[in-house]
Amino acid sequence: xxxxxIVCRCEDVTLHDVEHxxxxxxxxxxxxxxxxxxxxxxxxxxxxxxxxxxxxxERAGVExxxxxAFTSRPPIAPTPLRLFARxxxxxxxxxxxxxxx
Amino acid sequence: xxxxxxAASAVPQYGHDFPVLTMVESPVSVRVEGSAYTGEGQRExxxxxxxxxxxxxxxxxxxxxxxxxxxxxxxxxxxxVRAFAGESxxxxxxxxxxxxxxxxxxxxxxxxxxxxxxxxGGCLMRIDGVPNLRACMEPCTxxxxxxxxxxxxSPDLDLLEAVDWMFPHGMNHHTMMTGSKILNLVMRxxxxxxxxxxxxxxxxxxxxxxxxxxxxxxxxxxxxxxGLAAAAAAAxxxxxxxxxxxxxxxxxxxxxxxRHGVAAAQAATTDAREAGAELRSRATAIAFYPEDGGGLxxxxxxxxxxxxxxxxxxxxxxxxxxxxxxxxxxxPGVFAARAVGRLLVQHGVLAGERVCVVGAGDYAxxxxxxxxxxxxxxxxxxxxxxxIIGVRGRTWVTAVEVDGADGKTSRIDCDAVAVAAxxxxxTEAPRQHGCKVELSPETGGFACLVDxxxxxxxxxxxxxxxxxxYAGPEAAAAAxxxxxxVAAREATA
Numbered sequence: 001x002x003x004x005x006i007v008c009r010c011e012d013v014t015l016h017d018v019e020h021x022x023x024x025x026x027x028x029x030x031x032x033x034x035x036x037x038x039x040x041x042x043x044x045x046x047x048x049x050x051x052x053x054x055x056x057x058e059r060a061g062v063e064x065x066x067x068x069a070f071t072s073r074p075p076i077a078p079t080p081l082r083l084f085a086r087x088x089x090x091x092x093x094x095x096x097x098x099x100x101x
Numbered sequence: 102x103x104x105x106x107x108a109a110s111a112v113p114q115y116g117h118d119f120p121v122l123t124m125v126e127s128p129v130s131v132r133v134e135g136s137a138y139t140g141e142g143q144r145e146x147x148x149x150x151x152x153x154x155x156x157x158x159x160x161x162x163x164x165x166x167x168x169x170x171x172x173x174x175x176x177x178x179x180x181x182v183r184a185f186a187g188e189s190x191x192x193x194x195x196x197x198x199x200x201x202x203x204x205x206x207x208x209x210x211x212x213x214x215x216x217x218x219x220x221x222g223g224c225l226m227r228i229d230g231v232p233n234l235r236a237c238m239e240p241c242t243x244x245x246x247x248x249x250x251x252x253x254x255s256p257d258l259d260l261l262e263a264v265d266w267m268f269p270h271g272m273n274h275h276t277m278m279t280g281s282k283i284l285n286l287v288m289r290x291x292x293x294x295x296x297x298x299x300x301x302x303x304x305x306x307x308x309x310x311x312x313x314x315x316x317x318x319x320x321x322x323x324x325x326x327x328g329l330a331a332a333a334a335a336a337x338x339x340x341x342x343x344x345x346x347x348x349x350x351x352x353x354x355x356x357x358x359x360r361h362g363v364a365a366a367q368a369a370t371t372d373a374r375e376a377g378a379e380l381r382s383r384a385t386a387i388a389f390y391p392e393d394g395g396g397l398x399x400x401x402x403x404x405x406x407x408x409x410x411x412x413x414x415x416x417x418x419x420x421x422x423x424x425x426x427x428x429x430x431x432x433p434g435v436f437a438a439r440a441v442g443r444l445l446v447q448h449g450v451l452a453g454e455r456v457c458v459v460g461a462g463d464y465a466x467x468x469x470x471x472x473x474x475x476x477x478x479x480x481x482x483x484x485x486x487x488x489i490i491g492v493r494g495r496t497w498v499t500a501v502e503v504d505g506a507d508g509k510t511s512r513i514d515c516d517a518v519a520v521a522a523x524x525x526x527x528t529e530a531p532r533q534h535g536c537k538v539e540l541s542p543e544t545g546g547f548a549c550l551v552d553x554x555x556x557x558x559x560x561x562x563x564x565x566x567x568x569x570x571y572a573g574p575e576a577a578a579a580a581x582x583x584x585x586x587v588a589a590r591e592a593t594a
Contacts, residue, residue, distance in 0.1 A: 001491040001502050001510075004208070004271065006424075006431040009215065010222035012207035014271045015426060035275075041206075042233065042298070043222035046421045047215070050525035050546025057540070064540045069547040072529040074388030074399065077219065077347065078233065082306035083406040089393055 007055075008048040010041020018052060022059050029056050029070050039070060042078050162196050163449040163475060176246040178255060184241040188448055189349060191217060191224045191236035194247070196450045200497050201433055202226055202236060204251040206296050207272065208265040211256070211496045213433035216422040217440035219347060220527075223431075225250060225298065232299030238383075240349055250299040257496060261295060310405040317343045318592035320398055320411035321378075321585070322386040322530060325353020326361075326574040327566025328417030329369040330581030331588070335415070336376035338589035343409065344373060345384035345400050350447075353419055354567070354574050357443035358464070359471035361574060369578070381407075389414070389533040396561075398530075412592035413561055416531050417581060420524025420545055420567040425459060425484070428491030430520075434498030438521035442468050451477060453517025457501050458482070459489050460521030463573065468519060480513045492518060526568045534562045544570030555584030563588050 005015040013036045021027070021035040029052065032038065038052055039045030049070065057064045170186030177194055184193035191214045194202060201211040202224050214224035217237045224236040227248045236247060249256030264272075278285055319335040321328050324346030336342040350356065352366025374380055381400075384407065388399040398414060400407040422437030424430050434453065438460065441452040445468075455478040458469050465481070473479045482489050482503055490510065493500040500514045525546030528538045536557040538547040548570035555563040565584035566577035 001428045002269070003428040003491060004210075004265075004269075004431075005426050005428055006210075007426070009205070009212075009424075009431050012205050012210065016271050017273070020273065041222055042225060042235075043220055044529070046220040046525075046527070046529075047222070047423055050540070051423055051426070053540050053547070054542060064542060067540050069528070069532060069538055069540070072532040074390070074533070075401070076387050076529040076533075077385045077401070078235065079385070079387050079401045080306070082309055083312075083401055085306075085309040087312050087406055087408075089390070089397075089408075 007052055008036070008038035008041065008045075010043050010048075011037045011039075013038040013048075015055075018055055019059070022056070027056065027060055029053055029067060032056060033070050044072075044076065045070065161198060161451045161453075163445075163451060169449075173241050173243045173245075175241050176244065178248055179246075186241060187349070188241055189217075189237045190226070190228060190239045190241055190245065190247050192444065192448050192450060193241050194236065195444065195452075196448070201249070201256040202247075203249040203256055204259050204261070205431070206251055206298055208268070209251060209259050209261040209263075209295075210265055210431060211259075211262075211433050212431070214440065215424065215431075215435065216437045217443050218422065218437075220421045221437075227299055230303030232302060238347070238349070251297065264295065312406045312408055315343060315407055315409045317341045317379075317409065317411050319343070319413045319415055319585070319588045320345070320409050321415045321417060322398075323353060323417040323419055323527075323566070323568075324348075324351035324370070324373075324380060324382070325417060325419050325566065325577065326355055326369065327419070327568075327577035327581035327584075328353065328415075329373045330578040331415055331417055331565055331585030332373040332378035332380070333369075333376040334582045334585030335589035335592075336373065336378040338586050338593070340413075340589035340592050342376075342378040342589070343411070344378055344380045345386055345407075345409075346380070346382050347385040349383060351380060351382055352447075354439065354577075356447040357439040358574055359442065359446055359467050362446045386418075386530050389530055391534065396534075411561075413563060413588040414534065415555070415584065415588045416528075416549065416557075416562065416564040416568050417566045417577070418527035418530065418568045419577075420526050420571055422520075423522045423525050423545070425489065425520050425522055427489045428502075429494075430492070432492050432494055432498050433496060434494065434516060435492060435518045435520060438465060438468055438519040439524070441472070441517065441519040445471060445475060451475060452519065453515065454478065455480070455515040456517045456519055457513055457515040458519045458521060459501070460484055462521060462523075465519075465521035468521065472519075480515060482513070523571050524567060526570060528568060531557060531559075531562060531564055531568070534559045536562055536564070541570070554587045555580065556587075 017036045021032045026035040053067045057067045173184045175184045182197045203212045215221040219238045225233045226236045228234045252259040318340035319342045321332045321344040332344040351370045355361040355366040384402045387401045390397045398409040444450040457480045459482045461483045487505045490504045491502045523545035526548045537550045549564040555565045565580040
């Protein structure tokens with residue numbers, strides 16, 4: 001049967017794209033993410049990360065447990081920016097967080 | 102041919118106390134044989150190929166309106182759609198027989214929800230002039246206007262779908278630059294017009310809300326079976342407990358499980374509230390910032406941002422529905438099994454008339470039985486015996502293609518597919534704390550590593566339920582009660 005097998009719905013990444021990335025040598029999960037763009041859409045990998053990690057482990061012939069998750073960054077879910085407008089941590093003169101960084 | 106809707110008896114096992122609509126043929130035979138849910142050979146099976154939700158008053162809704170919220174009218178692409186207060190835009194549109202909600206950003210493939218839980222990015226719509234809202238997380242309000250995105254002229258018929266046909270093997274953007282600078286600029290201009298995620302909102306954000314600071318003993322994230330049990334246990338043990346949950350109603354996977362349902366979710370919620378826990382719905386834990394004054398959990402609500410500090414953080418975030426790999430696995434009509442269960446159990450809406458359940462396990466078996474009792478024609482594809490290789494249908498599923506053990510391909514006609522794969526643990530927030538997770542296929546993905554008391558690898562963080570690997574709602578509730586008590590003891594020590 002012909003047609004696309006979608007692994008990441010948000011960014012329209014296909015199984016073919018992931019396999020192509022691994023063939024080119026971008027084979028660990030962070031590299032596959034950067035090459036294909038999977039997990040960078042509105043869902044941030046909620047639906048696809050476990051699936052693609054399993055593919056990466058299979059193709060590399062390694063134990064599943066040795067494949068790390070990609071870095072999770074805020075925000076975890078789509079958030080309107082207006083909510084942050086008055087967050088004290090967003091103000092460089094005031095926020096405890098920003099000064100330490 | 103004429104069809105009439107007949108209200109039959111109530112469905113106590115789902116916690117609803119209102120009648121079921123049973124479809125019977127008229128005037129050939131009008132028979133009311135009790136609830137569509139009782140099973141045992143007395144259900145009315147709708148005959149095949151009947152467009153029963155396309156004829157105006159009739160919908161995919163199973164039951165009469167008695168147990169629903171107030172009736173409303175919403176607009177989808179300027180067409181009026183009947184809806185009810187308390188349900189999401191995605192549910193209302195599906196119940197009204199609407200199909201394609203939007204188009205995907207690159208190939209303009211048809212899109213509808215897959216998970217119905219805010220996690221798949223399949224139902225992004227422009228709602229009341231705001232782009233990229235998840236239709237499954239937005240409650241219906243009167244005269245709300247929902248439009249598809251990335252579609253010209255409409256989500257059902259999008260001319261830009263040509264991109265999908267032009268690149269049958271996909272588009273590798275790394276190799277699409279030409280040698281000419283000018284040509285590249287022109288190409289970039291065209292591609293940016295063709296793709297993307299919606300257009301800017303109609304108006305600016307009106308007022309900017311203040312943030313709210315909250316300090317508690319135990320912060321529980323997720324109000325499913327594990328979170329509600331944990332919150333009740335923590336509050337009973339004397340800890341000041343806050344539970345945040347992203348959904349419109351608390352209950353999590355209980356609301357998608359025919360063995361539990363609305364009544365069980367309400368009972369667990371009441372129990373947590375009576376124990377003294379503060380529960381906030383539509384409150385999403387969006388980040389943990391360890392560097393911010395000893396650690397800060399950011400929680401987004403539609404009104405404002407909450408900055409939560411707690412002595413113990415307890416994650417009961419459950420799991421995300423995941424898909425299987427087969428051709429056209431993103432086709433509208435391919436749903437997560439839990440979305441099909443949620444439509445049926447929480448909303449009294451059928452995912453389709455002929456549902457194909459893909460996968461094995463307890464939940465798949467339960468769902469198969471419940472759908473069949475509700476009058477659906479159900480087929481099953483046990484992936485251990487035969488594999489699904491793809492689905493047919495241009496904008497909606499019409500059949501699945503299955504590869505048998507003998508190597509022959511067979512076709513099963515259906516108008517909905519329920520993919521029952523093991524849910525993937527929702528570990529984003531614990532990972533931001535630095536908690537160790539491990540990938541294993543049995544647990545559905547990257548599961549939080551915990552000891553018997555729910556301690557993760559980080560001192561003030563605990564986890565319980567499906568976030569530690571899928572175990573189902575009963576095991577999650579038991580773990581929640583145990584771990585909630587531990588968190589309370591440590592937080593108040």
